[in-house]
Amino acid sequence: MKKILSLVLVLMMGITMLSGCGSKGETTDEAETKTNENTLSGKIVIAGSTSVQPLSEELAAVFMEKYPEVSVEVQGGGSSVGVKSAADKIADIGAASREIKESEKSLGLTEYVIAKDGIAVVVNPSNKVSDLSLDQIKKIFTGAITNWKEVGGEDQAITVVSREEGSGTRGAFVEITKIEEKNAEGKNMDNTTKNALVQPSTGAVKQTVSNTPDAIGYISMGAMDETVKGVKVESVEATEETAKAGTYKIARPFNYLTNGEESEVVKAYITFVLNEGQEIVKEEFISVK
Amino acid sequence: MKKYEKIIEAFLLICATVATLSVFLITFFIFKEGLPILKEYGIIHFVFGKTWSPTNGSYGAFPMIMGSISVTLGALIIGVPMGISCAVFLAEIAPKSIVKIFKPAIELLAGIPSVVYGFFGLAILVPLIRMHILPIIQKFNGEAYTSGYSILAGAMILAVMILPTIVNISENAIRSVPIEYKQGSLALGATQFETIIKVILPAAKSGIITSVVLGMGRAVGETMAVILVTGNMPKVPGSVLDSVSTLTGTIAMEMGYATPTHQKALFATGVILFVFIMLLNVSATWTMKRLGGE
Numbered sequence: 001m002k003k004i005l006s007l008v009l010v011l012m013m014g015i016t017m018l019s020g021c022g023s024k025g026e027t028t029d030e031a032e033t034k035t036n037e038n039t040l041s042g043k044i045v046i047a048g049s050t051s052v053q054p055l056s057e058e059l060a061a062v063f064m065e066k067y068p069e070v071s072v073e074v075q076g077g078g079s080s081v082g083v084k085s086a087a088d089k090i091a092d093i094g095a096a097s098r099e100i101k102e103s104e105k106s107l108g109l110t111e112y113v114i115a116k117d118g119i120a121v122v123v124n125p126s127n128k129v130s131d132l133s134l135d136q137i138k139k140i141f142t143g144a145i146t147n148w149k150e151v152g153g154e155d156q157a158i159t160v161v162s163r164e165e166g167s168g169t170r171g172a173f174v175e176i177t178k179i180e181e182k183n184a185e186g187k188n189m190d191n192t193t194k195n196a197l198v199q200p201s202t203g204a205v206k207q208t209v210s211n212t213p214d215a216i217g218y219i220s221m222g223a224m225d226e227t228v229k230g231v232k233v234e235s236v237e238a239t240e241e242t243a244k245a246g247t248y249k250i251a252r253p254f255n256y257l258t259n260g261e262e263s264e265v266v267k268a269y270i271t272f273v274l275n276e277g278q279e280i281v282k283e284e285f286i287s288v289k
Numbered sequence: 290m291k292k293y294e295k296i297i298e299a300f301l302l303i304c305a306t307v308a309t310l311s312v313f314l315i316t317f318f319i320f321k322e323g324l325p326i327l328k329e330y331g332i333i334h335f336v337f338g339k340t341w342s343p344t345n346g347s348y349g350a351f352p353m354i355m356g357s358i359s360v361t362l363g364a365l366i367i368g369v370p371m372g373i374s375c376a377v378f379l380a381e382i383a384p385k386s387i388v389k390i391f392k393p394a395i396e397l398l399a400g401i402p403s404v405v406y407g408f409f410g411l412a413i414l415v416p417l418i419r420m421h422i423l424p425i426i427q428k429f430n431g432e433a434y435t436s437g438y439s440i441l442a443g444a445m446i447l448a449v450m451i452l453p454t455i456v457n458i459s460e461n462a463i464r465s466v467p468i469e470y471k472q473g474s475l476a477l478g479a480t481q482f483e484t485i486i487k488v489i490l491p492a493a494k495s496g497i498i499t500s501v502v503l504g505m506g507r508a509v510g511e512t513m514a515v516i517l518v519t520g521n522m523p524k525v526p527g528s529v530l531d532s533v534s535t536l537t538g539t540i541a542m543e544m545g546y547a548t549p550t551h552q553k554a555l556f557a558t559g560v561i562l563f564v565f566i567m568l569l570n571v572s573a574t575w576t577m578k579r580l581g582g583e
């Protein structure tokens with residue numbers, strides 16, 4: 001009994017010592033970065049699109065690590081809020097995950113495209129359908145078209161594969177393809193058919209589409225490979241180039257908007273995002289570089 | 290020495306308290322997070338609402354409740370007869386040399402991670418259902434259609450997953466039936482088969498029911514394997530070939546991105562699951578008392 005007790009004690013001591021070492025290591029790391037610190041200081045407020053928000057947060061975290069005296073605050077609100085808060089100078093930078101509308105251009109905001117977000121529509125490699133229009137895609141995903149023969153394929157029921165509620169990819173997809181529409185009360189409604197399989201990740205959607213002959217799904221463009229077949233949308237192939245050029249329709253720009261003269265710290269942040277920051281952008285989105 | 294014992298006693302007390310306290314804390318937390326939205330949205334609406342579409346603001350958990358029930362029921366229909374038969378075989382019929390191979394193999398099933406079961410189902414069962422089972426059903430009903438992601442796939446996977454629980458506990462129960470019962474029955478001229486059906490199984494009833502209840506608990510709570518094979522379609526199922534989403538699956542899938550209200554709704558789903566499992570357990574204990582109490 002005593003032996004076990006002493007063994008436990010020794011183990012506990014060992015663990016505390018180890019964890020002690022760990023935290024010590026971290027503090028020295030921090031100290032090192034501090035010695036490299038730059039003189040830049042100030043505060044940046046970014047507000048707007050919730051789709052850009054996670055990317056902004058990641059970029060901001062790296063930026064703040066580089067310039068510890070700067071604090072970057074990232075808020076949500078939606079693309080329209082982003083445009084408005086930049087125009088009213090409530091935020092230093094407004095974020096929008098869509099093109100700037102004509103009516104908004106008159107506000108005189110400076111636009112920076114920081115990334116592009118492209119979504120590929122994929123089918124099983126055995127499927128003969130290779131080109132769909134935006135309207136057909138919308139009809140398939142809302143359940144108005146349920147058979148492949150209606151879009152030029154074989155007489156086979158369509159298995160729609162969607163992402164789970166709340167997913168950013170789903171949010172972007174339904175927004176661009178107009179599956180999400182305002183209802184009578186003016187509230188945005190996601191009209192994805194109830195007969196859609198729901199898969200919780202890009203990988204799961206890919207797996208489902210690759211082993212179900214009559215399935216159609218959508219995945220982030222970066223995740224495409226030969227297990228699934230990308231469909232042309234409005235006769236344009238889904239590639240990084242077409243998405244960058246804007247000819248591929250299911251893609252959207254992530255915009256940063258500023259109003260008037262930018263402060264030094266905002267300028268530095270935007271330069272950072274457009275250069276080094278593109279490495280972070282590349283992890284999930286299409287870089288603009 | 291006495292002091293030493295006191296320390297151990299205190300240590301044991303702490304362990305017991307932590308376990309009990311965890312149950313209360315978790316229960317308290319789930320209800321605290323989930324109840325407000327149940328009240329606000331209306332319990333009836335939440336439980337019997339047929340549309341689960343959190344982004345559109347409708348939180349009807351009925352499809353998921355039906356999903357969980359149907360998958361669990363399916364698993365029991367397939368798994369219980371198979372498990373009990375297996376237990377009878379191992380305890381009564383099989384020679385020792387075979388038991389030595391079979392038993393560890395079945396116990397090994399319990400050690401396989403659920404995501405592996407799920408992946409197996411996704412790669413093997415789902416295509417199998419679409420390519421081989423669907424054509425058979427289409428002969429009787431031309432309208433039938435399935436992508437393979439279905440209640441059936443979930444039930445088959447879960448049936449295998451609950452086998453070790455059912456086999457182990459049932460086998461123990463059957464083995465602990467007094468040998469006199471068996472000897473008496475055989476001496477009266479009953480065959481071995483009659484003895485098993487009419488004497489041994491009734492005598493081991495309470496143990497067998499316990500095994501089924503535990504298996505059912507595992508089936509209701511299983512998440513990962515089910516997410517992969519049932520298709521997660523929040524729709525009230527019409528046949529075993531339809532896709533369904535389950536309570537646990539929905540919580541696991543949607544928690545990551547959920548907005549605050551959505552998250553509360555998922556906790557409310559947790560409350561439903563909690564009540565659901567409580568009801569199952571209580572009714573199971575009750576049946577057990579009525580059937581095997583005497």
